[in-house]
Amino acid sequence: NAGVTQTPKFRVLKTGQSMTLLCAQDMNHEYMYWYRQDPGMGLRLIHYSVGEGTTAKGEVPDGYNVSRLKKQNFLLGLESAAPSQTSVYFCATSERPRGGQFFGPGTRLTVL
Amino acid sequence: SQQGEEDPQALSIQEGENATMNCSYKTSINNLQWYRQNSGRGLVHLILIRSNEREKHSGRLRVTLDTSKKSSSLLITASRAADTASYFCATDASGNEKLTFGTGTRLTIIP
Numbered sequence: 001n002a003g004v005t006q007t008p009k010f011r012v013l014k015t016g017q018s019m020t021l022l023c024a025q026d027m028n029h030e031y032m033y034w035y036r037q038d039p040g041m042g043l044r045l046i047h048y049s050v051g052e053g054t055t056a057k058g059e060v061p062d063g064y065n066v067s068r069l070k071k072q073n074f075l076l077g078l079e080s081a082a083p084s085q086t087s088v089y090f091c092a093t094s095e096r097p098r099g100g101q102f103f104g105p106g107t108r109l110t111v112l
Numbered sequence: 113s114q115q116g117e118e119d120p121q122a123l124s125i126q127e128g129e130n131a132t133m134n135c136s137y138k139t140s141i142n143n144l145q146w147y148r149q150n151s152g153r154g155l156v157h158l159i160l161i162r163s164n165e166r167e168k169h170s171g172r173l174r175v176t177l178d179t180s181k182k183s184s185s186l187l188i189t190a191s192r193a194a195d196t197a198s199y200f201c202a203t204d205a206s207g208n209e210k211l212t213f214g215t216g217t218r219l220t221i222i223p
Contacts, residue, residue, distance in 0.1 A: 035213075042200065042214055042216055043213040058210065090154055097204075099160070100157035101157060105154050
């Protein structure tokens with residue numbers, strides 16, 4: 001079992017470019033989350049999903065979009081990247097709400 | 113805004129000593145969780161304690177929860193070099209299905 005995987009691991013973008021981060025899980029978990037981690041800020045929730053076909057906004061959703069077309073995948077899109085979106089992005093899953101979360105290895109994104 | 117805040121921000125101890133870190137939060141919760149993050153890696157879930165529990169153990173980990181003070185502590189006994197990591201508490205406010213993470217305690221174990 002791979003658990004939670006994230007693609008890509010690293011990416012450098014120029015301001016205004018777009019990209020999609022992919023999170024895939026093989027644990028059959030209903031709940032999936034996208035966080036960003038910045039120095040001194042801890043993890044902040046961007047968007048989350050409580051099941052296939054659903055998405056909801058987290059604490060810092062502006063500038064991001066998400067889709068959950070398949071239960072096992074949760075995509076995070078940046079339509080027009082900004083330097084403020086330079087961060088490490090983590091995907092996580094959980095079997096139930098408020099339960100322990102399983103994290104992917106992260107994607108380090110730099111926007112120039 | 114951060115629901116949980118860890119204290120201290122950084123802690124260095126000798127291998128074999130016990131490490132204690134604290135988490136304070138602002139609103140009523142259902143559960144409080146602790147996670148570990150090794151440098152450059154994703155977070156790993158350590159332990160979950162429910163609001164009606166006061167203490168929980170898992171191996172060398174001991175977590176306490178005081179809902180009257182809105183605080184929790186994580187004790188790591190007989191520390192090892194491999195315990196060097198950042199530790200985060202996460203809370204879910206009552207009626208909320210999302211977790212809110214603190215800013216973490218950076219623990220360094222000196223061999």
